[in-house]
Amino acid sequence: MRDTNTFYITTPIYYVNDVPHIGHAYTTIAADVLARYWRLRGRDVFFLTGLDEHGQKVQQAAAKAGIDPQTHCNKLAPQFQELWKRLNISNDAFIRTTDPQHQSVVQRYLQQLYDQGLIYQDSYTGWYCTFDERFWTEKDVADGLCPDCKRPVEQLSEHNYFFKMGQYQERLQRHILDNPDFIRPESRRNEVLGFLQTQKLGDLSISRPKSRLSWGIELPFDKDYVTYVWFDALVNYVSALEYLPQGNPAGSRFWPANVHLVGKDILTTHAVYWSTMLMALNLPLPNTIFAHGWWTVDGEKMSKSRGNVVDPNKMVDEFGTDAFRYFLLREVPFGQDGDFSRSGMIARINSELADGLGNLLSRSLTMIERFAGGVVPAHDAPADTSLEKTLGQRTGDLLAEADAHVESLRFSRALESVGEIIQHCDQYIDKTAPWTLAKKPEQRPYLNNCLYHIAYTLGALVQPLYPFMPYTIANMARQLGLEPADAEKSLKWGDSSLLPGTRIQKAASLFPRIETAKPQGAKPVSDTSATPQPVPAAATTPPTQPTTSAPSPPPVPQQITIDEFMKIQLKTAKVLSAERVPKSEKLLKLQVSLGSEQRQIVAGIGKKYEPDTLVGKTIIIVANLKPAKLMGIESQGMVLAAGDADVRGLATILEEVDPGTKVK
Ligand code: MSP
Numbered sequence: 001m002r003d004t005n006t007f008y009i010t011t012p013i014y015y016v017n018d019v020p021h022i023g024h025a026y027t028t029i030a031a032d033v034l035a036r037y038w039r040l041r042g043r044d045v046f047f048l049t050g051l052d053e054h055g056q057k058v059q060q061a062a063a064k065a066g067i068d069p070q071t072h073c074n075k076l077a078p079q080f081q082e083l084w085k086r087l088n089i090s091n092d093a094f095i096r097t098t099d100p101q102h103q104s105v106v107q108r109y110l111q112q113l114y115d116q117g118l119i120y121q122d123s124y125t126g127w128y129c130t131f132d133e134r135f136w137t138e139k140d141v142a143d144g145l146c147p148d149c150k151r152p153v154e155q156l157s158e159h160n161y162f163f164k165m166g167q168y169q170e171r172l173q174r175h176i177l178d179n180p181d182f183i184r185p186e187s188r189r190n191e192v193l194g195f196l197q198t199q200k201l202g203d204l205s206i207s208r209p210k211s212r213l214s215w216g217i218e219l220p221f222d223k224d225y226v227t228y229v230w231f232d233a234l235v236n237y238v239s240a241l242e243y244l245p246q247g248n249p250a251g252s253r254f255w256p257a258n259v260h261l262v263g264k265d266i267l268t269t270h271a272v273y274w275s276t277m278l279m280a281l282n283l284p285l286p287n288t289i290f291a292h293g294w295w296t297v298d299g300e301k302m303s304k305s306r307g308n309v310v311d312p313n314k315m316v317d318e319f320g321t322d323a324f325r326y327f328l329l330r331e332v333p334f335g336q337d338g339d340f341s342r343s344g345m346i347a348r349i350n351s352e353l354a355d356g357l358g359n360l361l362s363r364s365l366t367m368i369e370r371f372a373g374g375v376v377p378a379h380d381a382p383a384d385t386s387l388e389k390t391l392g393q394r395t396g397d398l399l400a401e402a403d404a405h406v407e408s409l410r411f412s413r414a415l416e417s418v419g420e421i422i423q424h425c426d427q428y429i430d431k432t433a434p435w436t437l438a439k440k441p442e443q444r445p446y447l448n449n450c451l452y453h454i455a456y457t458l459g460a461l462v463q464p465l466y467p468f469m470p471y472t473i474a475n476m477a478r479q480l481g482l483e484p485a486d487a488e489k490s491l492k493w494g495d496s497s498l499l500p501g502t503r504i505q506k507a508a509s510l511f512p513r514i515e516t517a518k519p520q521g522a523k524p525v526s527d528t529s530a531t532p533q534p535v536p537a538a539a540t541t542p543p544t545q546p547t548t549s550a551p552s553p554p555p556v557p558q559q560i561t562i563d564e565f566m567k568i569q570l571k572t573a574k575v576l577s578a579e580r581v582p583k584s585e586k587l588l589k590l591q592v593s594l595g596s597e598q599r600q601i602v603a604g605i606g607k608k609y610e611p612d613t614l615v616g617k618t619i620i621i622v623a624n625l626k627p628a629k630l631m632g633i634e635s636q637g638m639v640l641a642a643g644d645a646d647v648r649g650l651a652t653i654l655e656e657v658d659p660g661t662k663v664k
């Protein structure tokens with residue numbers, strides 16, 4: 001029986017008939033989040049993924065490429081392995097069904113079932129779908145088409161070996177009824193139950209004559225046949241445990257698996273074929289088989305013929321590993337179908353990663369640097385107001401919610417809970433306005449408390465976010481002074497460990513905003529070659545950031561004529577006074593001199609500059625901008641500054657010039 005401190009998670013093993021796509025990446029990333037989460041919780045995790053190398057699809061793909069199937073598999077396998085590295089997948093093992101050890105386990109099980117009289121030979125005539133590699137009955141087949149893939153079927157008659165699957169119908173039904181978590185989500189559980197309650201479960205043909213298909217594992221009791229690919233593939237989940245886990249005791253301690261993650265299309269093979277096979281082999285059933293939904297692309301089914309297959313490598317090139325991981329698990333509740341679009345991805349990255357997490361970290365660390373010399377200040381608990389108490393309580397509640405969501409595979413909800421913590425912390429900062437407290441020496445103790453609480457809340461984000469975005473969160477932890485060279489090993493569960501006295505190390509922003517200048521003749525998401533690149537990130541941890549190996553051409557900016565440019569009056573201005581706009585962290589109210597006149601300008605530069613530092617400086621303004629009101633205060637012009645949402649620096653003039661001088 002399985003040790004309760006273990007956690008065994010599997011992905012389907014993928015057919016090597018083509019290169020990996022977003023569907024493969026999706027399941028594998030979800031499995032990785034669970035593996036990393038349970039490792040953090042101290043479980044002994046075994047995370048298995050791999051390749052399904054036998055069967056008709058692979059044989060056909062190899063024939064098309066004009067090479068033998070094994071060479072074909074050997075050529076494609078590294079594409080999966082490389083992609084898993086780029087996506088930072090922490091699988092403990094990688095199984096290939098052509099591994100000799102796996103093949104011998106399959107043969108052993110076949111022999112066992114044959115000896116037990118659970119496999120028999122019979123002749124069979126039916127409608128066969130080559131693509132799905134399965135027979136259909138007369139009533140399944142409408143207009144000569146496969147009910148599943150809608151390709152033409154052909155009538156075939158052959159001798160085959162059958163597994164007595166039908167005799168387990170009632171037992172399986174009972175198992176599903178007694179174990180509400182066995183098939184998830186519930187809608188899928190009901191589908192399988194409905195099928196078992198209304199239709200007779202037949203026996204399963206588990207062989208293919210070699211004359212029709214040679215690429216498979218030979219039946220140990222009849223050399224003229226190979227095993228049906230699903231009988232071979234499903235066994236991987238237990239055969240792997242015999243030879244892949246390192247260490248002692250043996251891998252069998254991991255069985256039964258905690259979770260088999262699968263796509264909804266392969267639920268029946270897992271919930272029915274695999275479960276009955278395990279019953280026949282006298283092995284316990286997995287705890288949970290979770291069927292996730294499918295991605296469409298820009299509203300359409302993803303397919304090679306439509307040319308809209310999303311290549312995960314391109315997504316990593318363009319958006320970085322962690323943003324891609326985050327998007328896939330955040331965008332769609334796990335279990336439901338979802339739509340993938342480039343614009344949807346950019347919107348999420350900008351609002352939740354750049355403006356949300358990234359901005360919170362950067363503004364917080366800036367304040368700790370500026371107001372506390374870069375060291376997390378001491379905490380004087382009695383001085384806490386209700387604001388600190390509420391922040392602490394909400395953070396604690398939301399962290400517990402996030403854990404419960406991950407444990408129930410509600411990844412999107414987990415990220416929502418963490419997002420709420422980020423929002424609360426941002427609101428806390430706006431309410432306490434540490435930059436105002438910093439001006440009043442008598443507020444120093446409370447300012448320290450504020451900075452402490454902000455730092456503590458940031459520290460608390462590390463654990464729940466780490467499984468989703470390991471590179472970024474390791475980087476964030478380093479900036480917070482937590483220094484996890486190996487975050488998984490050094491993070492203690494339940495302890496944010498960001499203590500007073502910790503020296504922070506502010507670095508480049510985690511997620512620069514992606515500019516969304518509309519590309520000329522934008523192409524769909526599957527072809528990113530003509531779309532603009534995000535603002536390149538300053539190097540942090542290299543693999544998280546989009547690579548620059550294949551840069552796309554920059555977007556062509558909208559052009560204006562010299563006459564249009566000359567309409568804009570730029571002038572130098574001297575700052576006479578500056579003050580913060582109440583209740584705004586960003587806005588400063590400046591009084592500037594243009595020589596012959598004085599103007600009031602409201603500028604969004606308050607995160608970068610303390611008002612006092614600007615007095616006496618010569619800056620450049622747009623002098624003929626229509627006046628506008630910002631937070632109710634009139635602004636008669638606009639200052640020029642470098643940077644985007646995050647102002648990097650004000651534009652100024654190299655030489656001393658009089659205020660009001662024209663700039664062109
Ligand atoms: N080899 C079998 C699995 C054997 S497991 C013992 C197989 N392989 S597959 O490569 O065709 O598919 C693997 C997974 O990709 C399935 O879980 C499938 O649901 C998933 N997806 C394929 N296209 C997908 C989308 N468009 N969206 C999400 N997942 C999709 O089946």
